[in-house]
Amino acid sequence: MLASILDVTVMTIEILAAEFVFALALERRKQFWVRFLGSAFMCLEIVWLIIFMYCKITDSFFVYDSTTAPGESVFKFFFFIAVFAMSIACIAFSFDRSIWVILFYCSGGYAAQHIAKNVTNILKTLPRISFYCAEYSFWFPYLLEALVCAIVYLSVYFLLVRNKVVYGSKRGMKTRVFVSLFVLIICVGISRFSADNPERNFVAVIAESLYAIVGCSLVLFILFIIDRSEKTENEVETMTELLRREREHYKLSKENIELINMKCHDLKHQISALKGNYSEDKMKEIESAVMIYDATVKTGNDVLDVILTEKSLYCEKNGIKLTCLVDAGGLSFMDNMDIYSLFGNALSNAIECARKVTSSSRRIVTVNARTFGNFFSVHIENYYDGNIAFENGLPVTDGDKNYHGFGMKSMSYIAKSYDGQMSVTAKDGKFSLDFVFPLEKI
Structure with missing residues (x-):
């Protein structure tokens, strides 16, 4: 009886630990450790209370491992579901995110715990490990399980969870969570009912464990790999929308500039006709105002x-x-639209950054673009204040949440599509963006 209580306690701690590792990237609530440790201990108390009530009501001992007691397998199944539900409540009480994000990470955590548990079961069938488990039954099985849990949790964390941001629509996340929970409950349920068969041999144990590992790996795939696929699809849709906007903006800009230049040309003739009616200083002021709008740049590319x-x-x-x-x-x-997207994004970023510089003498943007041997190079430089953070080699700033970072991604994509390279540096208050395109390959 005491061994079963210890086993259930260890299982509850393993689930909480797995979910904690998965939720490390989430924002924590105030007094986090008080909340987490307090609610975790409350989970354990409720687990012990449920076992005590079960023993009182059924007038029998609770057995964690295989049992033939009528109805006990069903009780264990719902008991483990209750433990999972309490662990979700503990994480939700400790971390400040929506319930769907909490369910997302808790499902992954429970799947990792179940994988670790079944890997341990397979290891216990090995002769040497089986001998140590029997010889040192009080501590060796728990040490083995703790080591396996640590390896599995950390492996899954670094492979799937680290730097992970839950992406996609709310509806898409709900669907993944529902499907994952369904598959997870089926896996845990089958494992639980099969474990209560005392006559199964080690081959059955290995087969059941492999089934559980594959099923829980599917849960992790649904949660994390499909999420990345959805993120990619959303990025493609967003970049397509950005290109559409840029195409419309280019047409509008071209029409506006042509119209302004036509009007300026007409105004210059009208100003010439007015000479002699106004003072020379006044005429220079009027001509200067017109010249601001007649500042068409000629580069050799429309x-x-x-x-x-x-x-x-x-x-x-x-x-x-x-x-x-x-x-x-x-x-x-x-391509014309690639030119507009590349230079438009690069200059918009540089100008916006320069606009925020406090010193007027440092509000400078420099653009150099020319053919150099068999390469075409572009260098755009500007000053900046404060710090610029980098993510995956690209600078990130606060901006439109829907299109955050897509300007840089778009430029990087365009550079790669022409076998070119994009490099970004930010040092000593000076930001530089460089592109190099090989002309021979193109």
Whole structure:
């Protein structure tokens, strides 16, 4: 009886430990350790109380391992479901995330615990380990199980969970959680009922354990691998939407700049006709105002001309100095929309960063693009204040949550599609973005 209580206690601690490891990346509530340890101990107390009540009501001992007592297998199945439910409540009480995210990680944690338990069962069938389990029955089985749990938990954590952010729509996450819980409960239920057969041999034990390991691995696949697939699909949809917006913006920008230049051209003729009616200083002021809008950049590429003209007007308005040294004659290998997306995103990021610089003398954006031997190189540089964080080699900043980081991903994708390379550096308050494209391969 005491051995069974100890086994159930160890199992509960293993489940809580697995779910804790899986939930490490989640935001913690205030007084986290008080909450977690207090609720974990309460789980154990309820587990002990349930066993005590079972013994009182049935007037029999609770047996954790194989048993032939009528109805005890059914009780154990629902008992383990109750333990899982209490562990979920413990994690939800300790970590500050939605119930669906909590269920997501707890399902993965319980699956990892069940994998570790069944790996231990297989190891116990080996002659040498079986001998030690029998010879040192009080402590060796628990030590073996603890080591296996540690290895499995850490392996799954570093392979699947580390730096993991639950992604996808709420509906998609609900579906994955429901399917995972269903598969998990089926696996645990079958394992529980089969374990209560005292006549099964070691071959049956291995087969049952392998079934449980495969089933719980499927749960982890549903939770984490399919989630990554959904993330990729969402990224593709988002980048497609961004490209659509950029295409529309390019058409609009081109039309606007052409219209402005036409109006400026007409205004220049009208100003010439007015000379003599106003003072020379007044005429220079009027001509200067018109010249701001007639600042069309000529690079040798029509698309790049539109981008740089648009950005130069914005910089003029916002007190930013935009310096361009661009010979785009060698840029003919690139699709027009890729040019617009690449330079548009790069300049938007640089200008937005420069706009936030406190010192007006450092609000500078420099653009260099030219053919260098058999390569076409692009260098965009700007100053920045504060710190820039990097994730997977790309800078990340707070912005539109729906399109966060997709500008950099889009540029990286475009560079790779032309066998080019993109590099980013941020040092001593200066941010540099470089692209190199081989012309021979293209």
